[in-house]
Amino acid sequence: MGFLDALSADTYPRDSRGRRVFEPYGRRGKAYILPDERADQIARFARRFFPWYFVALFAAAFGLGPWGVAAVFLLLIAAMVVATEYATRGLELSSERPAMSVGERRKIGLAAMGRPTMYAICLGAAAVTVVGASLLFRGERNFGVWFLTFYGALICVLYGWRLSGAREVPPAS
Secondary structure: OOHHHHHOOOOOOEOOOOOEEEOOOOOOOOOEEEOHHHHHHHHHHHHHHHHHHHHHHHHHHHHOOHHHHHHHHHHHHHHHHHHHHHHHOOOOEOOOOOOOOHHHHHHHHHHHHOHHHHHHHHHHHHHHHHHHHHHHHOOOOOHHHHHHHHHHHHHHHHHHHHHOOOOOOOOOO
16 A cells, blocks of 8 residues: 555546446536546556655656746646546446545545655655755755755644554554
């Protein structure tokens, strides 16, 4: 189990007949009946796409600065729109819109990720923050260092908050 498992976890609500309902653009967009093979296709895409996206984001931060990060982010949005259109092509529209709360979706994702992965991500983000802060204290002032420092701190705080006693993290499934 791990981070990519949480990204590709089955968080689709089910209609009254037990079929997955896919709302790629939220409650205001169209809803589709998502067959098992399409759900697997979307999960495979997420598992392949996001690692390359993170690599491109970090490379752009160090190589091209803020404009590179903005370009990679805009390319991400374009890629997601194209992938969504491809994934929903030929799917049956759903007349029913079952709801799954954000808490339920988060619980499924956290169960797919598991505590060991969350600890590893939190500790890795803390290490990135410390390295970035040490570079900043030494006088390195490029956008990539600022980005890694603050992004690492944000991830460390978010995962640390999840792992704290105040929040319940389900065991890995």
